[in-house]
Amino acid sequence: MTGTTLDELRMIVAIEQHGSLTGAAEALGVTQQAVSQRMRALERRWGLALFARSARGTRLTDQGTLVAEWAATLVGQADAFDSAVGSLRSDRAAHVRVGASLTIAEHLVPGWLVTYAADPSAAHVELTAVNSVTVAARVRAGKDDLGFVESPDLPEGLASYVFMKDEVVLVVAPDHPWAKRTSVSPAEVARTPLVSREEGSGTRLAMERALEIVVGAGAVVAPAAELSTTAAVRGTILAGGGVGALSARAVRDDLDAGRLRRVQIDGPAAVRPFAAVWNPQRRLAPGAARILEIASASA
Incomplete structure (x- = not known):
């Protein structure tokens, strides 16, 4: 069976969100005919009736609604992945430098960055994923504005906040x-x-x-x-x-x-605690403070 594309999943999600093929097409910037053709192709490929079609329009079936919920989860994960990968670039002048231990970097930071990126004034985030000892050393040396560690021992000489x-x-x-x-x-x-x-x-x-x-x-x-x-x-x-x-x-x-x-x-x-750490002698930059706020709220 041909693999399902992310564009197809976005279409299903858009139909569920906007209530019609036309609304989904307008939101995605494509024609209603393109959405209809892709959805019919999906139904044939999967052998499922995703839509109930009538003279009054097209709506999702119960199976279609369930598929749309699953698709929304995958689309959200893909967006988080794109945001996390984008954070590895450091070629912009304005950026926030964040160090994170690996468990936090892999399982929590992507979601935080998606939330942070939604702010129109968000700075670019430069993320470094290393172990907890190295994160603390980078923050002490001024290489990172904000760090996230997962060690039983909170680093000495740094301000810290346990959020999880x-x-x-x-x-x-x-x-x-x-x-x-x-x-x-x-x-x-x-x-x-x-x-x-x-x-x-x-x-x-x-x-x-x-x-x-x-x-x-x-x-x-x-x-x-x-x-x-x-x-x-x-x-x-x-x-x-x-x-x-x-x-x-x-x-x-x-x-x-x-x-x-x-x-x-x-x-x-x-x-063990998950904690944010920073240099107490330096004021947190607005971007770093906002990411800390998002991390705290996620707990």
Whole structure:
């Protein structure tokens, strides 16, 4: 079956929003005939009746309304992706420099940037995605106006604001022996080499700190692998590479779909703060202050 295009999804969303093919065509800047032809082609391709047509006009069926809701989610994600990619460009004179740890950069920042970009006076955002220790160092050095970190320890010498809590969870592939267990002890996890992020990662530190509360400082063995991105850790675990610790946000879809299994630990949860940090001796630029406001409101 031919793949569905983003333009087709935008058409479905526009029809649902404007109540007619004509209204959708006007909103999208195309002809009503073009919208009608694309929608008929979709119905044939999918084998679904998306529209009820009569002398009084065309309206979405129940199936069509459901498809439009799904399409709106995908269109929103595509817009967030475009905004996030655009934030990586730094060739404009007026911009706000933001550093974000990887979990926050991947799962929260895109939505914030979409909201921020809707402001007519929004400055260009230059985003740098690194681990929490590096974010703090960049803010101290004046390389970034605003930083977002996810470490259990808030950086010294910086102003900070905790806007959200996050849990780091233990995950394995479905065929891993631990996938069938109801729980594992902190001691067993501590002596198991994990697939982990690099030193300086808030994700890694949160899990190690939670284990050390129970088994004692220095009892956690060295990782089986140290990887620099959340995606690399996730991919290694999905491929059957062992046991790993990741943000619950980063693996939510994998857990829901059964691609990964969460392993419960008998002990305190590995909870860490998501915090904004900035230099207290410098006044936040209006753009940075607005992004902080959006981040706070999102929680």
